[in-house]
Amino acid sequence: MGRMCTSVLMAVAWLVLAAPLTLAQSGSTIAGVVKDSSGAVLPGVTVEAASPALIEQVRTVVTDGTGQYKVVNLVPGIYSVTFTLPGFSGVKREGIELTASFTATINADLRVGALEETITVSGETPTVDVQNVTQQRVMTRDIMSAVPAGMRSAAQLAVLIPGVTTNNQDVGGTAFSAAAIAIHGSRLQEQTQLYDGMNYNNGQGRGGNFIAIVTNDATVSEISLETSGLSAESETSGVRTNLIPRDGGNTFKGLFIGAFTDHHLQSNNLNDTLRATGLTSVTTVKRSYDVDPAWGGPIVKNKLWFWGSVRAQASEQSVAGIFYNLTPTGHAYTPDTSRPADSIERNQNESLRLTMQLTPRNKVTLQHQNASQQRPFYGYSLGQLTSAPEAIYWSKSAPMYQSQGGWNSPVTSKLLFEAGVLYNNKDYPTLPQPDNAPDQVAYRDTGTGFSWGNYGNTYGHNASHNFNTRVAASYVTGSHAFKAGVTFMHLWAWTSSDVVNNGMTLQLNNTVPSQVTVFATPLNFYEILDANWGLFAQDQWTLKRMTINAGIRFDALRNMVPAQTIGPGPQVPNRNISFDEVDGVPKWRDITPRLGVAYDLFGTGKTAVKFSVGKYLEGPNPPTYTRPANPAGAIVQNATRTWTDRNNDFVPQADELGAINPSNFGTTNISTRYADDVLTRRGYNWEVAAQVAHELMPRVSLNAGYFRRWYGGFNVTDNLSLAPGDYDAYCATAPIDSRLPGGGGYQVCGLYDQNRIVTQNNLISKADKFGTSTEVFNGVDLSLNARLPRGVVTSGGVSVGRVATNNCFVVDSPQALLNCDITPPFQPNVKGLAIYPLPWWGLQTSATFQSLPGPQITASRAYSRAEVFSSLGRNLQSATANVPLIAPGTLYAARLYQVDFRLSKSIPIPRGRIQANFDLYNAFNASSILSINNTFGALWQRPTQILQGRLLKFGGQIDF
16 A cells, blocks of 8 residues: 555656646647748748637747748637748738647748738638548537537547447437447457546546546537547557537636437337347337536636536436336246336536636646436446346446646747646445345346346445546647657556345256355455556657657556455355455556658648557556456355255255355465466557548548557466366257258357366466467548538548457367357448538538447357267266357348438527527437347347337527
């Protein structure tokens, strides 16, 4: 614990020493070259970038010896750029719309003339960034307000980008708020979540599934989405989302966002095809609303501004194919078909942001967001769609808040600093339903994969803290921009673990009792990401038409487990043990390079050829490494016993239970440990991207790219007590079923069963000690983006790619060679959006389109001892064995098609406008399958979730 406090104090000290530094994370730039009428470059030209979006109103730089200039760290907004030089007429470019993370190339030609003469030009905003290699898309406030996008979260907007995938397909704001996104073969937990440039994950994990707060739409001005070619500022790859917050100003302004729908406004999309699978109902909305007022303005004019907002949002739904249980305490599930199961999420967010201009060159921002979240049937939100309502856990997050601060200081026109700090605190407990009795039995039928009675797994608190800081300095000349900085993160997590019914759950196989599972709970796990330091340097040189982006990053990450004491439990009544602190699990130090080249092909700023290559680091959730090294985690936490229910009372008696497996259940012997190199060699991936961006016409650009990503540094778990010879081979006969390949009846061989019971003696090692493990993505993207006159906006395209994996080597069981080489087919991911103002009555239409591959279909069947005895020549070690009947990557459900439509009416009011929205989500009432039951049996291929039916939603926005 002392080392933890030292690391935090060091980070705080660093921030204090960086007092005049900044938090300005939009990363926008205006750059270009200034020449005279003969084409010669002009050094010493004064360049002023002015915008109402800038607190200081004007940012000034001077061209260098090559005639180039850069104005960096600008906030999004509408800019004018003025060029002046004694002896030359001035030039002013107006109407430049600058979005987050974009470099707008604005060149100028000055002619000899009087200084007081200024030529004003209203030119088109550039659409091609000819200097940066990062592929990014910005969702501006006008797009966020115009398109039908549910809660307008980063994930719900990002899925409109070709190639982006998510674990939560949304229809009108019905999806769970904690959705993760990925692109080009990246992993969901590699998504970087930033709010004003600062990480706002909770301490339990990374990516969109582990956000500390549900953000407030009215506090966000833009969302920047970077998808490839990330700079040295990023530790991991994947999608990097940055929510740019809204500041108050010298004028009082307000905003009110609202939306509502209920079951009366939704169509039924249960069709005959779905009925044929046995599905008798579909997920439907019961009620959904979003109320989000905001207001801001000056506290002290030109010195202190505020922006505050309060949001209340909820989504209440009925779950498809799952019903309340008429016999929740019985040994069979009896569905009450008059009462569909509920899935409910309610969120609140209260936010206040203060912006202070301490001096002309020092700006401070402070923001606090207090939130709450209620999820009475949380498991359904996570896709646990094979459980009755009483077997789904309940959650209410408390506490749940985030505080953030920053300082911004452009010391000179060339030297800029930035720094910030963020802290959040969250506990999202997962508990049994409040109406369940503590001794209520949890059942699961392994033949159907369905659970009922009570929550049948571990539950408890998930409390965490996240403290992170960031400091950076930039030195910019006209042709050169250098940025260096340091980041620090400290995460603390506590997870408690308990199981209902005194730590025992019951399993049936097609209604017949087969085994019980016992748990050595209660347990508590304390795990800490003690220090995650990142030092980065990013250099950018513009040499005529070529811009070189070179970066390097050093990361040092150390996790630890504090000392702890574990007491007794129902299944381990005599336990009382203490454990010492465990440090350095892992203790990684890595250097990762980034290199990119952008070439202005014709020197017009309209066509860019880009190439980037970079190495990125594995981004595991903190418990991934600390849990196996945690001595409490080394306890054998669960075990099974075969159960022969001789008296048919569905109550396990001692004489009906077989031997406990594993036999060392509940002991404190260290059963899993790390090889030294796992704690010092971090997993990684490389990404290569080659792209062409071309401006077809003013404000219309076409982008094409090839992307390749490959992973390395894999880990495997080796039970040292076992060798390949400790397994016996057998085959299983697939059932006769027309839905199986060839109608079924074939032999599935390459199956192996352990032929002796051993204690666990696991060593987590690097996979390359046993063989070659690969995971490679290859794909291409083609997209079009246009912002046309009269407010017409359109964008979209196609991304075609696949991830191929190969793990054809044996660690313990030779069954690892079964389906070890998986190469799925190439499948297109197609997205589009359009905004079109109609020429009459203040009407505007907009629509979004998605076409995605359907979910993979597999088939896992539980085989009994009797079914494989003749092939194996003996009984299985356990009561059943799960056998894969279909090779992965070969069978998929039908593609998903989703069209969302909006009609808006705009009504001018004094100092603002009213926008009334009529949204039609899933406009064609598609019944696309989102997830499917892959347990072979009576419920096999029955959809567990489909796209929600056509939903009409009324909403609007008032700007005043």
